[in-house]
Amino acid sequence: MTRDSAGEAGEDGHSVVYDLAPDCTAEDVEEGTAYLAEINGIVEYGVFVDLSDSISGLVHESVLEGTYRVGDELVVELENVRENGDLAFEPVDVEEYDVESVSHDYALTGTGRLEANVGEQIHLEGEVVQVKQTGGPTLFHVADEDGVVPCAAFEEAGVRAYPSIEVGDLVRVTGTPERHEGTVQIEVDGLSTLDGDVEREARERLEEALEARAQPHEVEPLIDWPAFEKLRPDLEEVARLLRRTVLEGRPIRVRHHADGDGMCAAVPVQIALEQFIADVHEDDDAPRHLVKRLPAKAPFYEMEDATRDLNFALEDRAKHGQQLPLLLMLDNGSTVEDVPAYETLTHYDIPIVAIDHHHPDPEAVEDLLDAHVNPYLHDEDYRITTGMLCVELARMIYPELTDELRHIPAVAGLADRSKADAMDQYLELAAEEGYDETRLKDVSEALDYAAFWLRYNSGDQLISDLLEVDADDEQRHRDLVSFFADRAREEVDEQLDAAMAHVEHEVLDNDVHLYRIDVENYAHRFTYPAPGKTTGEIHDRKIEETGDPVITVGYGPDFAVLRSDGVRLDIPNMVSELEAEVPGAGVSGGGHLVVGSIKFVKGKREEVIDALVEKMAAADIDEALSSAVPIDD
Template sequence: MKERCKYCEGSGKKIGLDVCPTCNGYGVKTFQLDAKTQVYKGKVKGPGQSCKTCEGTGKIRVTTDCDCDDGWRYLCELCKNNTDSNNLLCRKCFQDPVIYELRYPFDKSVLERRAVLGNVANIQGSTAIISVADIQGRLKLAQVPKGTFVKSGDKIPVSLSSTSSNGRIQNDFVYVRASNYKIQTIRSKNIPLSPSFEKIIKNEVNEGFIIRANAEIISIKQTSGPTLFRLVDEFGNNVVGVGFIEAGQRAFPHIHEGVIVEVAGHYNIHQGQTQIDLREILALSDEMSEQFKIKVGKRLQEKTKAPDIPFSIKSEIFDTLRPQFQAVAERIRQSVFTGQNIIIKYYHPSVDATCASIVLELAILDLLRSKSSLSKTSLRKYPERMNYYEFGDASRDIVSFLEEQSRAGGSTELPLLILIDLGSSEENNLTFDLLSTYDVETVILDNHLIGETMKDKKYFINPLLASNSDEYNISVGMLAFELGRIISSNPESYTKGLQHIPVISGLAEKVSQINSPDSEIGQYLSFVKDSYTLEKLEEMMLAIDYQTFFLRTYTDGGILLAELLGLGVSPTVVDHLVPRLAKEAKFASESAIKPTLVHADTSNLNTAEGGSEIMVTKIDFDLTPRTGYPNPSKTTEIIHEQYVIENQGKIVITLGIGHDYVLIHSSGVKFNLDSIIENIKVKIPSAGVIQGSGHGRIGFVRFFAPFKKDVLEHMLSEFAVLSN
């Protein structure tokens, strides 16, 4: 390395001062010692004559050869001390070559006198942007020796050659031609590595405190000003790190989401929010990153472990399902603490599913808002129009998930899916195959009949896993309520004000034993008997059913449905709007039932000898006038309930028959819809049964319209043997 000699300013000659040979440094030519003339220290006092050679100064300017090489000095590439023109390094650095890796905080004078390790932050045409801790500058790629390739992210030896300022500071680096060097890390001040961000989060230190800690980059957001890095330490504490070069320019471009790093910077508070003014971000080695992840994993396991709290009611089924509740709760808590997005999908026309989605959402939001969680987690809730997760909807969801992941640079995890009241039988097999292909994990809450392939699901809660009883005692809303208590950061606070919702969901699902104080719904009802009458809870159920019909699948209802459930701040909603909607729902139902009954055909089904009598009602919706609320499914349910009341003790089956579908409601007997569908596929393959779902008392089958008669006849033959 060579530079212009600063002593001769590149001229090769040095100009200095010497004693005047004429006056010998006294400044005067002659000495006259009389009353008027005196000489004092070479200066004339009074009349006298100054030395013309030095003009009375006693010194003259002389020019000598500089000890440089014709105006140039050759410096050691590493320490910048003088060396011979033939050598890149001085003798000391030749014997022990060392490159400094500067760590924040450091004295810039070190950078000015030593070769350092620089990080190639970016390549811009013929220039490389070099980052040394929090200092950035330019390196002309033409200086790099031939055969040496420099790319973004590389660490290369550089030296600061100049610093200019024309409105802003501009640092210029040169490439250091050194090899086989050792790297020595130095700081001007020793800053201990903090185990977490806890000190600054709790404001235990003053602003300006320099913090150094290991963390994971959870997200990076480029604003019109600085770059925002969300940092999470091994304890799960998260803060925002702010990096700034220029407005809108990406700081630390070599750092990406998901990388484990060591950060250093100043703690400050901006607009009430704790943040770190980042001066340095260094990616940790693979070994150190793995150690960090192991520590995070252990602490995450401790945090996500579900509390062992008792259920709010006594239930043998709940007690049997305790392992499933714990596993599902811990999986959801894990998503919250790691910042994984969560999406809730639920069966829209079901009041039971709607109630379940609301109480589960509140539990997750409660945990999200707690101090120990990551605010990065996004919770979204979407209604599904069918009572199973359609393959088409799943396909569109996968596309959306992958596009979001791509926009985030591929570092974000795909969301956790929570499916509520969307079936437990074989109709979801293809959908689950698609989800598993892309490693999308699912949590399932349901109370329908369980298909063989569903029994091995890892995160699956269904009361039929614990009991094969014909009694239908537990709604999905009850499952979600108990699960929410385990997920919530404060179960007691969460439970308060929500205990009536399991009752509403149970009423909507027509669970049995409502009059038994020992049944599940009876116990829930006892909790709220002083706050709500049974009639009021039925009104709320009808209001939710009526309102969701008009919301359709465009929205989950949000605050509106929460208000109808008494979870809002305005009592007028429960006192005035709920009765109004319930009244409208009853009137609309009565108005729809009358013309529908005209096209209802009731007959007794011929059963095998010794079998119980089965009353079958067929409702042809192709002939009934189109109405708004209720839909054909709800209409079939209302008519079925009416026939059950009128025919106590009998087996009652009601079929709502549309253009290419059949809705099934039964009382007094259970049916296996999966078995019926499989038999139809075998015996009437051309019927093209493409959809079907349900549990032991309610079902739905869709087929090709021309085969409606054949499908109905086969279904009736299947029902005929149920009474045996």
């Protein structure tokens, strides 16, 4: 504590008297220094005075003159400290004086040193990131420079302690670290908000530390790939944003397309975030509560998913005191179809980040996204899959995962049939880990099969076992992959045995072979494979038969899925044109340039399909193009 010496005058010549802050302790009292006190009791042998909430003492009647009342102010200085620890004060005779406030000098203990101070009272400053009322104490999760710790304050069972303190407040916690169910939490003795210069200085200190810890790790990419280098700065910015989100105690919801590439993108990022959360939070349950992976059937953010996500987020805030989450979109989220769902979330404090490789509509989504990574934004294309990007993102967040992820980009590439020039390097990298191309394809098939039956369930452990990431049983992984891949192929064969006889064929004016299949009436419904997968498998067989430019359309009452090979299509643009040219059809959809899906109203199906075929017949032939791109069911 820094102050003028006792007896010295202030700038105006008046004496200086110090007013101790309520949280000051006896350690802040110095001999020979004048303090402002308040009389709290009068007895025959003197008066009792308070200098702060925890500093009280006696002024003996032998040194008092005059009469006093409870509540009167009195200037005193320390006379002595008795053997039992009681403080004795004596009056100071000052006629005119200036009052200067004194705050308590705290020796702060950061969350990184709690284990070494278990059982000892400590002081900690940080930001409240969650307030959860239990049936017993109130749990304040407080984030400082080193991490996040739960602080248990008890008023009475189920009653909110310190009701004025809310999420976002900067607080000082005085309490004792104790082990609770295997983790360390602070048993609170005192909790107060910071204000004034103390708050400003604490915020500056915390912000500086937070920004430093949020910086992504500098990792060398798994392979040397110039095309990827264009996207590296964007990924680093996302890694910084995600690490900061963890440090701030904000939940993260990972929405991803429920296919092979989507899962190869989401699972590594999910595990990296969980590991980082475990390092930051003292609460062992934090990884489970703060990051959730949510598969999505459509290759865009549907309103159904958005409203469900928003409802759960608001419930978690009301029930568990959580902040609203950051939404991380993977393998979708770049198109105009995402806009209504995004706009729904803009009414709340929910940041949105998208990493995708579908053809984007940047003008539609940029103002709604806090960060956007897409190869098309750097003159690259779908061949850089989202899974390839997110393996590098996961390593920027938590580089210790590298060895577990070396085979994942190859799985993502095969799942999305990428013809990127880097695929050979990724296949070689996977082979070094014991994954030949046959095994990688089996993993891809198994993931696709599992995703279909999981539907809206993340299937965390099952998917980790199939990918052999964060798994501890290699034999189970191999057995599961073999079983699921075999089942997938058998069910595809059964589907095509029923459907192939009903495939219609015609040669368009541009010499493209067009194949059509009514998947509603000539394919098994509500079972594997889904219409998109069925159409893709038929398409692959027809390419093998013809070797010529091929387009395959699988359609139902109100939808069509498209696959093309060797034809210069622009499906997102075709959708926009059909929307204008076929009034009342409610056309929507999109995807990649040469692979996608279209929705329309049932009564306009024939008109929409006919108009679509006309556009296909006018498309240019390009043997450099290939349908080896993601199959979005």
